[in-house]
Structure formats: structure tokens, C-alpha cells
Amino acid sequence: MAEPALEGLIEALRRLPGVGQKSAQRMAFHLLQHDREGAQRIAHALTTAVNDIRHCERCHTFTEAAICRTCLDDTRDQRLLCVVETPADQAAMERTGSYRGLYFVLMGRLSPLDGIGVRDIGLQQLVSRAGDGSVDEVIVATSFTAEGEATAHVIAEALKLRGVKVTRLARGVPIGSELEYVDLGTIAHALVDRR
Amino acid sequence: MAEPALEGLIEALRRLPGVGQKSAQRMAFHLLQHDREGAQRIAHALTTAVNDIRHCERCHTFTEAAICRTCLDDTRDQRLLCVVETPADQAAMERTGSYRGLYFVLMGRLSPLDGIGVRDIGLQQLVSRAGDGSVDEVIVATSFTAEGEATAHVIAEALKLRGVKVTRLARGVPIGSELEYVDLGTIAHALVDRR
Ligand SMILES: [Zn+2]
Ligand SMILES: [Zn+2]
Numbered sequence: 001m002a003e004p005a006l007e008g009l010i011e012a013l014r015r016l017p018g019v020g021q022k023s024a025q026r027m028a029f030h031l032l033q034h035d036r037e038g039a040q041r042i043a044h045a046l047t048t049a050v051n052d053i054r055h056c057e058r059c060h061t062f063t064e065a066a067i068c069r070t071c072l073d074d075t076r077d078q079r080l081l082c083v084v085e086t087p088a089d090q091a092a093m094e095r096t097g098s099y100r101g102l103y104f105v106l107m108g109r110l111s112p113l114d115g116i117g118v119r120d121i122g123l124q125q126l127v128s129r130a131g132d133g134s135v136d137e138v139i140v141a142t143s144f145t146a147e148g149e150a151t152a153h154v155i156a157e158a159l160k161l162r163g164v165k166v167t168r169l170a171r172g173v174p175i176g177s178e179l180e181y182v183d184l185g186t187i188a189h190a191l192v193d194r195r
Numbered sequence: 196m197a198e199p200a201l202e203g204l205i206e207a208l209r210r211l212p213g214v215g216q217k218s219a220q221r222m223a224f225h226l227l228q229h230d231r232e233g234a235q236r237i238a239h240a241l242t243t244a245v246n247d248i249r250h251c252e253r254c255h256t257f258t259e260a261a262i263c264r265t266c267l268d269d270t271r272d273q274r275l276l277c278v279v280e281t282p283a284d285q286a287a288m289e290r291t292g293s294y295r296g297l298y299f300v301l302m303g304r305l306s307p308l309d310g311i312g313v314r315d316i317g318l319q320q321l322v323s324r325a326g327d328g329s330v331d332e333v334i335v336a337t338s339f340t341a342e343g344e345a346t347a348h349v350i351a352e353a354l355k356l357r358g359v360k361v362t363r364l365a366r367g368v369p370i371g372s373e374l375e376y377v378d379l380g381t382i383a384h385a386l387v388d389r390r
Binding site: 038039050063068088 | 198199200201203204206207208210212213218220221222223224226227228230231235236237238239240241242243244245247248257258259263281282283302303
């Protein structure tokens with residue numbers, strides 16, 4: 001297999017996260033053999049997305065306009081700000097139907113080992129926005145992992161200095177789960193946070 | 196998340212084999228956030244491959260010319276033909292360094308449930324090529340799965356009608372494996388095919 005176009009495609013597909021040599025090869029063969037229209041569609045979608053998608057000036061999520069629809073929606077509670085790590089987390093929050101405030105999307109989380117610092121998560125923009133008097137409460141909804149917790153801590157400290165009220169999503173036993181199968185750390189937290 | 200370019204990209208990435216909604220989302224976010232150059236490279240490689248890659252007129256493998264380099268290599272034994280399912284299988288065969296004949300690549304295997312019949316694997320082309328008197332032996336190296344075995348059977352029957360000698364790769368215990376951990380069917384076959 002010394003066909004440059006094929007080798008080039010396999011090499012390029014390896015840029016996708018979680019895709020190694022074998023998967024890339026399988027993807028290339030599948031597209032070329034069974035789904036050339038799909039290949040063209042992916043190529044077109046990638047080009048369109050790279051050209052059209054940027055970050056919202058207010059909340060940093062992906063958007064095609066300067067400011068995203070959520071930020072422009074004036075039926076939402078402008079005095080409530082929820083901090084999430086990714087647009088996927090934001091989407092999960094929206095699907096609950098229980099939140100009507102605005103968002104700030106970090107587009108990542110602090111990870112010193114990967115070289116991701118406060119500048120990469122836009123901490124300064126978050127602090128100026130939340131600290132300008134227009135926001136009553138910031139709900140920090142970063143994930144409950146070591147990196148997510150560290151990120152939440154840094155954000156909370158920075159916001160408290162500006163006198164902003166900061167809360168965190170409750171940790172506890174997931175709905176529908178039997179206690180027997182829930183990890184002990186979760187149970188311990190649920191006990192401390194009992195209400 | 197109602198950004199058409201982002202939704203379109205996630206939807207398109209789901210055309211890749213083994214990629215569901217979650218992976219597609221993760222890939223899209225990763226490319227847009229951390230590797231836009233990679234996204235452009237993938238788009239370009241896909242377009243190039245779709246435009247340039249076709250099937251070799253003789254062996255059906257992927258190639259950029261009408262006839263692939265392997266088929267044009269006159270230092271190879273023209274009287275020996277090895278039938279494999281995919282270019283990846285062909286590449287594995289080449290890496291052994293023990294085969295110097297030519298190939299016929301089925302680009303799949305018989306799978307009635309998936310609607311893949313003898314026409315899709317080019318059986319007729321294989322039979323006319325192997326049966327024209329220029330080939331002494333056809334080594335059927337399809338995989339040792341139910342579908343691969345069925346494919347080998349159909350090929351062998353068709354070629355035998357033309358009086359072509361047909362062989363199959365030996366089944367047996369893989370080099371380096373301890374008998375204890377080899378599956379029983381393999382041991383049974385290795386016993387029958389002992390030499
Ligand atoms: Zn926004
Ligand atoms: Zn060829």
C-alpha cells in the first residue's frame with residue numbers, strides 16, 4: 001500500500017481523538033469502498049465548521065455569530081450565570097429544563113500537566129463579567145473530577161474576591177441508583193450535604 | 196446547541212464506522228477547539244482520496260493509476276495468485292515477506308445478510324483471470340470466520356470447475372502461543388492438518 005492519497009487519508013484521520021492506525025485504516029477503507037458520498041459530506045462539513053464556527057464573545061461557547069443565541073435570549077435570567085466546561089455540558093444542563101439563566105463555557109478545564117492554565121479557560125473574562133454587578137450568583141458546574149474540582153476552586157476564589165456569590169452543583173447519590181452500587185466517596189458526600 | 200455548522204459536522208462524523216453521537220461530538224469539539232489545522236487536513240485528504248483513488252483493473256485493490264504497482268511489478272511470480280478480502284490483509288501478507296506472487300482483492304467477503312453477493316466481490320473477474328491459463332495456483336487467504344470460510348468455499352468451487360489448482364492458508368496454532376490458551380477449534384484443526 002504505497003498509494004499516497006490513501007496513506008495521506010489514513011494519516012489525516014489519525015488526527016481525530018481516539019483514532020489509531022487500525023481505526024483510521026478501517027475508516028478510510030469503509031469510506032472509499034462503501035460511502036464516498038459520506039466522505040465528501042465529512043470534508044464539506046469540516047471546511048464549513050472551520051470557516052463558520054467561532055467563540056461567543058460573551059460566553060465563549062461555539063457559535064456562528066459574534067454572540068450566541070443563548071446569550072441574546074432576553075427571556076433568560078440575566079442575573080444567574082452557570083459555569084460549565086464544554087458545550088456538551090451546557091447542552092446536558094439545557095436538557096434538564098431546570099435552568100433558565102445564562103452560561104459561561106470554559107472550553108476546557110485547568111490541567112497544568114497538559115499546559116492548560118487560567119488564560120485558556122478565560123478566567124479573567126469570567127471574573128470581569130460576573131463581577132460587574134450584573135450577576136447575582138455564579139453556579140460552578142465543572143465536573144466532579146480532580147481537575148474539575150481544582151478548576152471550581154480557582155474560579156470560586158477569584159469570584160469571592162470580587163464579592164460574587166458562588167455556588168456549586170450538589171454532590172450526591174444519582175437518581176435511580178441503589179446505594180449498594182454507588183461509590184463510597186459519593187455516599188460520604190451525600191451524607192455531609194444531607195438536607 | 197442549535198448551530199447548524201456544528202450540528203452538521205457532528206452528523207457528518209457519524210458516517211465514520213464505529214462513531215456514534217458521543218464520539219462524533221467529542222471529535223467535533225476537539226477539532227474546533229484544539230486542532231483546526233487537523234480538521235482542514237482531514238477535509239483535504241478526504242477530497243483528494245475520493246477524487247484520486249479507484250480500483251485496480253486487475254486486482255481490484257485501491258490505486259491511483261489504472262493498474263496498481265503490485266500488478267505492474269514484473270519481478271513477481273505471475274503464475275501465483277493470492278485472494279484476500281481487503282487491502283489491509285494484502286498489506287499483512289506483504290509484511291511477512293514470504294509471498295512473491297500477485298493478488299486479487301475481493302474488497303469484502305460474501306455476506307448475504309448484508310446484501311453482499313458474488314458480484315460485489317468480483318467473483319466473475321477472478322474466475323476469468325485465474326482461469327485463462329496464466330495462473331498455476333490460487334491461494335485463498337480469506338479470513339477464518341464463518342463468512343470468510345463461505346467465501347473461500349464459493350471461490351474454490353468456481354475455480355475448480357475451470358480446472359485451477361486452489362489452496363487455502365493452513366489453519367493452526369499461532370506462533371508463540373501456549374496451547375492452554377488456544378481455542379479448541381484451532382487445536383482440533385491443527386491436529387487434522389498436522390504435518
Ligand atoms: Zn454566548
Ligand atoms: Zn492491481
